[in-house]
Amino acid sequence: xxxxxxxxxxxxxxxxxxxxxxxxxxVWNPAAIDLNYRIRPGEIVAVVGESGSGKSxxxxxxxxxxxxxxxxxxxxxxxxxxxxxxxxxxxxxLRGSAIAAIFQEPMTALNPVLTIGSQIVEAIRTHTDxxxxxxxxxxxxxxxxxxxxxxxxxFNSYPHQLSGGQRQxxxxxxxxxxxxxxxxxxxxxxxxxxxxxxEILELIRSLRDKLQSAVLxxxxxxxxxxxxxxxxxxxxxxxxxxxxxxxxxxxxxQHPYTRALLAAVPHLGGDSEVDLSESLERVVEDRVHEAxxxxxxxxxxxxxxxxxxxxxxxxxxxxxLGTFKAVDSVSFEINPGEIVGLVGESGSGKSxxxxxxxxxxxxxxxxxxxxxxDLSKWSRKTVRELxxxxxxxxxxxxxxxxxxxxxxxxxxxPLLLAGEAKGAALDRRVEALLDSVNLPVAYRxxxxxxxxxxxxxxxxxxRALSLKPExxxxxxxxSALDVSVQAKVLELLRDLQAEMGFxxxxxxxxxxxxxxLADRVIVLHRGKxxxxxxxxxxLRAPKDPYTQRLIAAIPVPDxxxxxxxxxxxxxxxxxxxxx
Numbered sequence: 001x002x003x004x005x006x007x008x009x010x011x012x013x014x015x016x017x018x019x020x021x022x023x024x025x026x027v028w029n030p031a032a033i034d035l036n037y038r039i040r041p042g043e044i045v046a047v048v049g050e051s052g053s054g055k056s057x058x059x060x061x062x063x064x065x066x067x068x069x070x071x072x073x074x075x076x077x078x079x080x081x082x083x084x085x086x087x088x089x090x091x092x093x094l095r096g097s098a099i100a101a102i103f104q105e106p107m108t109a110l111n112p113v114l115t116i117g118s119q120i121v122e123a124i125r126t127h128t129d130x131x132x133x134x135x136x137x138x139x140x141x142x143x144x145x146x147x148x149x150x151x152x153x154x155f156n157s158y159p160h161q162l163s164g165g166q167r168q169x170x171x172x173x174x175x176x177x178x179x180x181x182x183x184x185x186x187x188x189x190x191x192x193x194x195x196x197x198x199e200i201l202e203l204i205r206s207l208r209d210k211l212q213s214a215v216l217x218x219x220x221x222x223x224x225x226x227x228x229x230x231x232x233x234x235x236x237x238x239x240x241x242x243x244x245x246x247x248x249x250x251x252x253x254q255h256p257y258t259r260a261l262l263a264a265v266p267h268l269g270g271d272s273e274v275d276l277s278e279s280l281e282r283v284v285e286d287r288v289h290e291a292x293x294x295x296x297x298x299x300x301x302x303x304x305x306x307x308x309x310x311x312x313x314x315x316x317x318x319x320x321l322g323t324f325k326a327v328d329s330v331s332f333e334i335n336p337g338e339i340v341g342l343v344g345e346s347g348s349g350k351s352x353x354x355x356x357x358x359x360x361x362x363x364x365x366x367x368x369x370x371x372x373x374d375l376s377k378w379s380r381k382t383v384r385e386l387x388x389x390x391x392x393x394x395x396x397x398x399x400x401x402x403x404x405x406x407x408x409x410x411x412x413x414p415l416l417l418a419g420e421a422k423g424a425a426l427d428r429r430v431e432a433l434l435d436s437v438n439l440p441v442a443y444r445x446x447x448x449x450x451x452x453x454x455x456x457x458x459x460x461x462x463r464a465l466s467l468k469p470e471x472x473x474x475x476x477x478x479s480a481l482d483v484s485v486q487a488k489v490l491e492l493l494r495d496l497q498a499e500m501g502f503x504x505x506x507x508x509x510x511x512x513x514x515x516x517l518a519d520r521v522i523v524l525h526r527g528k529x530x531x532x533x534x535x536x537x538x539l540r541a542p543k544d545p546y547t548q549r550l551i552a553a554i555p556v557p558d559x560x561x562x563x564x565x566x567x568x569x570x571x572x573x574x575x576x577x578x579x
Contacts, residue, residue: 010079011038012181012214013062017074018084020057020066028071031057033238035074037231039182039214044204046217046225046246048261049235050482051453055218058235059184062216063099064091079181097127100175104187106167110159116143116170117155123177142173145210146203164346165196169203179211186218193345193509198553198569201227220482222265223555226250226562234258246559264484265557266512268539304333304369305471305503306357311366313352326352328527329366336470339497339504341518341535343511343550348524350507354473357505358390359383371470388418391464391502395476397456401448407459408434408444414466433462437492454485458492465496472497472504478513490516511554515539523547 020032032054039045047055061072062083076083078098083091103109111119120139124130130138136155143151146169159167168188175183185204189197205228208215217229225232226246233243234255242255253259313327327349334340342350355361357370362378369375371389373382394400401410412430415421421429431441437458448456457477464472474493478486494517497504508514514521514535521538523530523546530544542548552569556562 010040011077012041012079013039013216014077015058015062015074016077018058018061018076019073020054020061021071021073022057022067023069023071030238031070032061032235035235035240037233037240037243039216039231041181041214042208042212043231044208044215044217044229045231045233046219046229047233047235048219048222048225050220050261050484052237053235054238055235056186059101059186059216059218062184063095063101064088093127096123096175096180097178098180099182099184100178100180102168102172102175102183102185102188104190106164106171107159109171110167110174112159114158115155116157116159116162120155120170120174120177123174127178138177139173142176143170145176145207146170146173148173163196164192165199168192168196168200172200172203172207176207176211180213182214182216183207184216184218187220188217189224190219190221194511194553195345195549197224198555198566201555202566204228221555222262222483222557223562226557226559227555227566234261250557250559261484262557264487266483266487266490266510266516267556268512268515268551268554303335305336305371306334306505307367307369308332308353309367309369311356311363311368313349313356313361314364323364325364326527327356330524330527330529331366332522332529332532334471334503334505336503337497337501338520339506339518341514341521342505342507342524343509343514343521344524344530345509345550347526349527350509350524351475353524354392354475354505354507357471357473358392359386388467389469390471390473391467391469392473392475393457393460393464393477395479397453397460398448400460401456403448406445406447407451410448411444411459411463411466414463418467420467429466433466436465436496437462452485453481454489457481457485457489461489461492461496465500465502468500469502472502473507474504475507476509477506479508479510486513493517511539511551523550 015035015037018032018035019030021028021030035058037045049055057066060066062076064083064086066072072084074084078094117136117139120142121132121135124135124138140151140155143154148154148166148169154162154166154170162170189200192200201224204215207213219225229246231243232246232249234241234257236257242249242253242258249258250262253262308330310329310331311327312325312329314323314325316323330353342353344350352361356363356368359375359378359382363376367374367376370386373386375382401407408430411433412426415426415429430444434441434444439455439458451459478489481489490513506514506518518535520533521535522532523538523544525546530546531538538547539551542551552565556565
């Protein structure tokens with residue numbers, strides 16, 4: 001098998017026959033099997049594959065951070081030094097100084113009760129003999145290096161006082177305290193919006209060029225791989241099935257699993273003859289900053305399942321702290337049998353609108369009509385009456401299912417509480433719902449922890465559709481799933497919607513997923529609608545600069561096209577800043 005390093009070239013990291021096993025009930029179960037690859041200085045190697053493929057287990061073996069139930073065999077060398085079997089003391093010396101890690105969720109990786117600055121200073125002084133003032137100066141230099149807008153303020157801030165992208169930058173700064181030769185980035189952008197993700201990818205690329213560090217990128221996002229990687233290692237069920245240069249893997253994948261992985265990635269504009277890059281280029285050349293005219297979408301009066309008329313939603317109460325307006329004069333409608341995508345960054349008000357649509361958040365102004373029920377005058381009785389006609393699918397299926405109930409009871413609970421069915425009739429309804437989401441009837445007695453992420457999301461969909469709702473709210477239902485599982489869940493939603501005819505508000509920050517599913521698209525920015533219209537109008541010919549930036553920030557699984565899109569995004573940002 002070819003590797004990422006030519007013969008005779010010194011590698012920063014080299015894996016030879018690395019295997020990782022976990023002991024379960026006295027039996028060794030393989031998580032990674034006979035892995036072989038290398039990383040040179042200044043090179044980014046992406047390890048890709050679905051959950052359970054062994055990506056994270058192998059990277060934690062490099063850092064020696066696996067639990068005691070794990071067994072590591074084979075060889076891992078860092079600049080020629082063997083790490084397998086190294087003493088705990090030596091590994092502590094290497095972590096931070098020679099190897100550093102950027103984790104997926106900075107909020108859980110950073111200490112919530114310490115300021116960002118104190119955490120970076122602690123990392124510096126643990127490995128060096130710098131004075132507190134010298135460590136503080138170095139910390140501010142690092143926060144400047146990762147392009148935080150106000151390094152002094154960030155130094156004195158707690159993690160919860162920073163945005164997701166700023167927290168990720170702070171964690172990267174902490175990882176760079178001693179200029180490590182190897183940087184392990186484990187899903188560093190999965191929890192971020194596309195625009196913030198684009199900034200973090202640009203930052204990692206810039207730091208790689210400045211520091212010539214080797215980067216091990218672990219991800220399931222093939223768009224991120226196309227944007228950043230030089231070499232790709234594809235893993236399936238613990239084994240490397242293919243590896244090669246980024247262009248070769250994307251343009252001529254050899255293994256069936258690699259081809260299936262690439263085919264499962266949703267492509268923005270994939271079913272359209274319109275070239276998205278050309279469309280954006282034309283918009284930029286014409287006038288990026290033209291005034292926005294929200295597109296009027298024709299709706300027959302009285303037919304809408306969901307109707308927002310100049311709706312505003314506020315958090316907090318009038319007083320010393322005042323209120324925060326999360327949604328500001330929003331108007332749109334969804335007809336029976338229609339899927340409308342609601343897109344925007346975190347904090348734009350998407351989930352607030354979804355919560356209002358199911359009666360969990362009262363409105364402060366305007367009229368909200370759901371399935372013929374006026375929710376403008378919110379009351380518990382009104383919400384109880386509404387719940388039989390509205391279903392919701394949550395982002396994280398693991399936390400939305402009761403871990404103590406078999407999935408059959410979770411699916412049947414809404415039917416039982418609504419008095420729709422009980423006894424043998426309830427059993428038949430549950431079995432029919434399991435069949436509708438392509439799960440075996442025998443699964444009804446399994447608990448949530450016995451199912452995969454995709455299977456749990458299918459259970460969530462079955463439960464949401466148990467009462468045959470007129471409206472389904474899908475709040476980021478695929479963001480936590482692998483691309484192949486995501487594709488199956490999207491196909492299932494399409495099929496069920498076509499069969500049952502419910503209206504659907506699909507909330508997402510992933511425009512490629514929305515493109516694969518929605519009939520119309522609404523773009524939300526800071527609580528206001530930036531523009532709305534048909535899928536082709538919004539995603540092929542966006543008029544609002546904010547929509548243009550959103551689309552330009554999406555990494556596509558094609559290294560050549562992604563390079564041109566990255567340049568185009570920089571032009572849009574420069575034009576917007578110069579306005």
